[in-house]
Amino acid sequence: MNRRGFIAGTGAALGLPGIVRAEAAFRLGLTPVFLDNDAAVIDRLRTALSASMAAPVELIQRRTYQEITATILDGSVDAAWICGYPFLQHRDRLTLLGVPVWRGQPRYQSYLIVRRDDPATGLADLRGHVHAFSDPDSNSGYLVTASDLARMGTGPEQFLSRSVFTYGHRNVVRAVAGGLTRSGSVDGYVWETLARVEPALTRGTRIVTRSEWLGFPPFAARADRAAEARVVRFGQALQGLDASPAGRAALDLLLLDRVEAGDVTLFDGIAARMAEIAGG
Amino acid sequence: MLARLGTWPITLRVALATAALMVLLGMAASQQVLSTLGRLQDARLQEYARLHVEGLAVALGPFTLHKDVWEVYDTLDRAQADAAGGRILFTVVADDRGQVLAATDPARAPVDSPVEDFARDARPTSDVTAGNGDTVVRVKAPLTMQGREVGQIVTELDVRDLVAQRRTAALALLAGNAAVTLILALAGYLVVARMLKPVELLAHHMGEAGGRPHPIPEAAFPRTDSVLARLLRNFNGMAGAIDARAEAERRLAERERFVSLGRLSSSLAHEINNPLGGLLNATDTIRAYADRPEVVRQSADLVDRGLRHLRDVSRVILEEKRMDRSGRLLSAADFEDLRLLFEPETTRRGQQLDWRIEVADCGGLPSAPVRQIALNLLLNAASAAPEGGFVGFRCHETAEGLEIVVSDTGPGLSGSARARLMSEAPAEPGGGVGLRLVRDLVGGLGGDIAHDGSEGRTDIIIVLPAKGARTC
Numbered sequence: 001m002n003r004r005g006f007i008a009g010t011g012a013a014l015g016l017p018g019i020v021r022a023e024a025a026f027r028l029g030l031t032p033v034f035l036d037n038d039a040a041v042i043d044r045l046r047t048a049l050s051a052s053m054a055a056p057v058e059l060i061q062r063r064t065y066q067e068i069t070a071t072i073l074d075g076s077v078d079a080a081w082i083c084g085y086p087f088l089q090h091r092d093r094l095t096l097l098g099v100p101v102w103r104g105q106p107r108y109q110s111y112l113i114v115r116r117d118d119p120a121t122g123l124a125d126l127r128g129h130v131h132a133f134s135d136p137d138s139n140s141g142y143l144v145t146a147s148d149l150a151r152m153g154t155g156p157e158q159f160l161s162r163s164v165f166t167y168g169h170r171n172v173v174r175a176v177a178g179g180l181t182r183s184g185s186v187d188g189y190v191w192e193t194l195a196r197v198e199p200a201l202t203r204g205t206r207i208v209t210r211s212e213w214l215g216f217p218p219f220a221a222r223a224d225r226a227a228e229a230r231v232v233r234f235g236q237a238l239q240g241l242d243a244s245p246a247g248r249a250a251l252d253l254l255l256l257d258r259v260e261a262g263d264v265t266l267f268d269g270i271a272a273r274m275a276e277i278a279g280g
Numbered sequence: 281m282l283a284r285l286g287t288w289p290i291t292l293r294v295a296l297a298t299a300a301l302m303v304l305l306g307m308a309a310s311q312q313v314l315s316t317l318g319r320l321q322d323a324r325l326q327e328y329a330r331l332h333v334e335g336l337a338v339a340l341g342p343f344t345l346h347k348d349v350w351e352v353y354d355t356l357d358r359a360q361a362d363a364a365g366g367r368i369l370f371t372v373v374a375d376d377r378g379q380v381l382a383a384t385d386p387a388r389a390p391v392d393s394p395v396e397d398f399a400r401d402a403r404p405t406s407d408v409t410a411g412n413g414d415t416v417v418r419v420k421a422p423l424t425m426q427g428r429e430v431g432q433i434v435t436e437l438d439v440r441d442l443v444a445q446r447r448t449a450a451l452a453l454l455a456g457n458a459a460v461t462l463i464l465a466l467a468g469y470l471v472v473a474r475m476l477k478p479v480e481l482l483a484h485h486m487g488e489a490g491g492r493p494h495p496i497p498e499a500a501f502p503r504t505d506s507v508l509a510r511l512l513r514n515f516n517g518m519a520g521a522i523d524a525r526a527e528a529e530r531r532l533a534e535r536e537r538f539v540s541l542g543r544l545s546s547s548l549a550h551e552i553n554n555p556l557g558g559l560l561n562a563t564d565t566i567r568a569y570a571d572r573p574e575v576v577r578q579s580a581d582l583v584d585r586g587l588r589h590l591r592d593v594s595r596v597i598l599e600e601k602r603m604d605r606s607g608r609l610l611s612a613a614d615f616e617d618l619r620l621l622f623e624p625e626t627t628r629r630g631q632q633l634d635w636r637i638e639v640a641d642c643g644g645l646p647s648a649p650v651r652q653i654a655l656n657l658l659l660n661a662a663s664a665a666p667e668g669g670f671v672g673f674r675c676h677e678t679a680e681g682l683e684i685v686v687s688d689t690g691p692g693l694s695g696s697a698r699a700r701l702m703s704e705a706p707a708e709p710g711g712g713v714g715l716r717l718v719r720d721l722v723g724g725l726g727g728d729i730a731h732d733g734s735e736g737r738t739d740i741i742i743v744l745p746a747k748g749a750r751t752c
Contacts, residue, residue, distance in 0.1 A: 130391050132350070162391060166350040179386040180353045 025058040026230055029068045029080030031135075031217070041253045048250040052237030055230070063167050065137035072222060079221040079234055084267045085139035087220050088274060091264070095226040097219040098238040099262030102189050102255070106262055109188035110140035110211040113176050116204050120183065123148055123209065130162045132175040132184035139270050141169055144211045145185040147273035170194060170201075177204030189216070193255050215266035219259065235261075291476055295469035302464050306457030310450070317449055321442045322409045325417075329405040332368060333421040333433055335359070340373055344423050344431040347375055349391055353382035360384045369416060370436040372398050376429060398434045410442040478508045482515055492526070493519040529720065533652070536717050540655050541600055544625055551593050551624045555586035562586070596620045600651075610642040610650050615675065618651060622658045622673075630668045634687075638676040643746030645682060649721040650744065656714040657686040657740055660697075664690025664738065681727070681745040692733040693740075701729060701740070718742075 028049065030042070042059055049057040060077050062068045065086055072080040073090065079097055087094055099106040114120045123145065133156075134141020149159050156163045164181050166172050169190035176184040188210060195202040219238055221231045241247030242258040251258065288296075336359060343351040352373050360368060372383035374395035383389035389398065402418035403409075410417060416436050423431040478501070485496045495516040501509045541548075562579040569575035596617045615637045626633040654673070661671045665688040672687035699705050700715040722729050727744040 130349075162349070164349045164391070166354075171350060171354065174357070175350065175353065178353070178357065180349070180382060180391065181386075 025056040026053060026079075026234055027058045027060050027077040028234075029060045029062065029071050029077035029082075031062075031065050031068050031080070031082055041250075044246075044250040044253055048241060048244065048246040049234070049237055051246050052240055052244060053230075053233055055233075057234075065135045069137065072220065075222065075225075078225070078231060079219060081217060081219050083135075083137065083139050083217045084215045084270045085143050085274070086137045087218055088267055088271055089137070093223055094220045095223040096262050096264060097221050097231070097235040098259040099218045099266060100216050100254075100259050101257040102216055104257065105213070106216045106260060106266055107213040108140065108216050109213055110144035111186050111188045111191050111207045112145060112183060112209040113173070113186055113191065113205040114183045114208050115176055115179060116206045118182060118206065120208055124152070126183045127159055128161050129182040130164060130180070131156070131160045132164045132166050132172045132181040134169050134172050134186065135165060135167055138169075138185075138187070139214060139217075139273075140187040140211070141172060141185050143270065143273050143277065144214075147276040148211075150276045150279075170198075173201055173205055177201055183208070189255075196255065212269055214269040215262075218262055218267075291469055291473040294472040295465045298468035299461050299465035302457070302461040306453070306461060310453040310457060313453060314446065314450060317446060318409075318411045321445070322411065325410055325437065325439065325442065326405055326408055328367065329408050329419045329435065329437060332359075333405055333419060333435060336371070336373075336433060337421065337423050340433065341423055341425040341430060344373060344375060344381060345425050347381060349381050353386070356382060356384045367438050368435060369438045372434050373423070373431060374399075374434075375431045378432075381431065395432065395434060398436075399432065402434050408437070410439040410446070413443060415440040415443055478502050478505070478512060482512060485515070485519070493522060495519045533717055533721075536652065536656070536714060539714075540652075540659060541597060543659055544621055546628070548593060548597065548621075548624060550628065552590055555589055559583055559586040592620060600655075608647050610645045610647045612637065612639075612642070614647050614651050615654075618654055618658070618673075622655065622662070625659070625662050626671055629662060629665075631662060631665055632668075632670045634670065634672040634674075636672075636674045636676075638674070639682065641677060641746070643677075643682045643744065644748035645725065645744055645746070649725060650682075650684075653718050653721050653742060654684060654686070656718050657684075657742070660714060661686050661688035661690070661738075661740075664688045664692075666690065670737075678743065680743050682743070684742040684744070686740045686742075688738055689736055690738060692738045693731065698731065702731060 026049075042061075046057050046059050060068075060071065062071065065083055068077075068080050068082060069086045069090065071077045072082070073093060087096075102108055112123060114126070120126055131145070133145070136142050146156055149155055152159070164175060166175050166184075169187040172184040172186040173191060173194060175181045176186075184205075191202060191205075191207070219235075221234075225231050238259045239261060242251055336355070339355050339359075340352055342348075343355065356371050356373065360371070368384075370384055370388065372389040372395060373381050375381050378395050378399075380389045380391055380393045380395050382391065389395070398418065399420050402420035405419050405421055408417055408419050415438065417439050418434060418436050420432060420434045422429045423433055481496055481500055486493045493515070496512050501512050503509075559582070562582045565579045566576050566583075569579075599617060600621065619635055623633055623635075654675075658671065658673060665671050670687070670689040672685070674685045674687075676683055693701065697715055701719055719729065722742055722744070725744050727742060730741040730743070732739040732741065
């Protein structure tokens with residue numbers, strides 16, 4: 001019996017009707033993409049999902065991808081919006097609940113950015129400098145650049161003077177724009193969204209290179225709980241978000257089209273890059 | 281300059297002294313105010329720096345320990361954005377090796393650059409001051425975690441407002457003090473000028489150019505200050521007394537001439553009486569021998585000589601009586617007149633008169649005072665010399681001017697007589713005024729009196745400086 005089941009059962013035994021009737025909230029873990037500090041977006045998403053599921057949804061945020069991955073694996077959360085990289089890292093234990101569609105496709109790119117006035121034209125120009133990564137478990141914020149370096153026969157430790165992990169794509173943009181690091185690896189979706197909602201921040205940066213299109217960070221749940229009614233209902237709620245006004249409003253804030261069922265083959269590109277690192 | 285300062289009017293000197301004292305007071309007070317302001321500002325600045333650094337130190341300690349560049353930067357960046365007043369210009373955090381972890385402006389302090397460039401002239405929070413005139417001050421503090429120093433923090437604080445505040449305060453004090461000093465100096469000048477007005481009035485009426493004091497009109501007395509009014513009233517009384525004394529002296533001198541003549545009157549009566557017997561005999565002779573022309577002619581000659589002598593005596597007496605002080609200059613005739621007046625006195629007393637006039641130039645001296653001086657001294661000598669004694673009168677020229685020496689074989693000048701003649705000491709009553717008048721007249725002519733008594737002979741020597749060349 002899990003904790004909520006225990007509380008519910010105990011409540012029933014003690015004759016506490018309020019607690020019995022209140023269904024335990026569905027806990028959704030969030031990685032700190034760009035929305036980690038936007039309370040309005042989080043609240044709108046929670047409201048929309050709660051309405052779609054007809055059950056309360058609680059959004060859980062952690063600082064690092066690793067922490068969120070751990071919470072989903074240990075059952076602390078029922079599902080999580082994670083990155084394709086950790087999804088593939090734990091592919092055997094996770095199941096796909098949906099993939100957001102951005103600008104018509106469930107894919108995004110990783111951007112290599114520098115300060116606006118920096119003359120760099122490619123990754124090779126950044127040798128010996130300080131570089132900002134988002135998270136060591138982020139595809140766009142680490143894996144893409146690390147695998148690019150692997151293709152160049154080197155790695156971040158050797159190629160860069162120092163790697164700074166900011167644990168947030170928005171922070172990568174801040175680090176580069178503020179001059180803390182010369183360059184950064186950032187989620188293309190986050191950068192483009194920031195360019196819309198916080199143009200002053202992205203204006204201080206310049207995109208040097210864009211990666212190939214890769215699978216958009218998916219919603220995932222533990223594979224062994226995929227058949228649970230709550231999880232199934234959550235998957236349906238996600239994929240039906242665009243059907244309700246509240247869901248539509250949340251998607252609009254996130255600048256996403258909808259959430260589709262998706263397919264693990266979407267992440268083949270990421271898998272290939274993972275293989276390059278492992279091979280390197 | 282300082283010597284000239286002493287000649288400035290007292291009103292101006294008091295005003296300047298007031299201004300100088302006010303300037304000193306103003307400087308001392310301003311220094312005190314600025315010093316207090318500086319202390320308050322520094323205390324505020326130190327408190328601000330301490331709170332800022334301590335606040336950051338708490339937040340940054342763990343990140344610095346783990347050398348988490350991003351978290352240090354993020355904390356600094358947010359602290360900078362949240363800082364009120366914009367006093368924090370720049371903050372840099374370094375690890376325990378002195379290498380920069382992050383700064384609010386990474387362009388100035390790149391990651392891994394040495395922090396020493398910034399820490400070199402930074403001060404601990406307890407020492408930071410805005411009193412050096414710098415608009416930016418640097419503060420440094422160690423970052424500690426559980427008693428272990430894990431890095432350091434250097435912050436640049438903008439103290440432009442504090443420096444400007446000090447400058448504004450200094451200028452305000454300067455302007456205020458200058459205005460107050462000016463006002464007080466002016467007020468001091470006016471007050472002192474008003475207070476000293478009666479004193480200046482007094483000085484003016486005392487005869488600044490050596491003139492005689494003259495009374496102050498009652499209308500000019502201060503109404504409010506009874507002490508000063510009493511002083512001025514006393515001064516008026518004094519001025520009146522001086523005038524009265526001068527008038528008395530003038531009358532005394534006038535009278536002295538008659539006194540001298542009075543003293544000579546019996547001698548002069550003889551001078552007139554003696555020829556009268558001869559003249560009457562001559563007229564009897566003319567009557568008796570009217571038919572003898574040679575007898576009549578001899579008698580007429582005798583009458584003529586006698587009458588001429590009488591005429592001369594009368595003229596001298598009248599001359600002496602009429603003599604005034606603004607009259608003519610001294611001439612040889614004056615000495616002849618003196619002799620004519622005085623000689624009968626020595627004749628009466630059987631005294632030998634040695635009369636020597638050895639002057640060609642009378643020095644442009646006035647006649648009346650010299651005659652009075654000589655006559656008084658001669659009468660004094662005749663009185664002093666015994667019957668059948670000796671009286672000498674000698675007048676001759678010296679390098680200093682005209683020297684008159686009156687000698688006698690008397691017992692010499694008594695103490696009181698000498699005091700009257702030789703000193704300014706008040707004359708004792710009852711001693712006569714002849715000798716004191718001699719002293720005053722000689723003083724008036726700018727001359728000197730000397731006294732020489734030896735071998736039974738007393739010499740009074742008068743030296744009168746010449747006023748100009750004039751033949752006697």
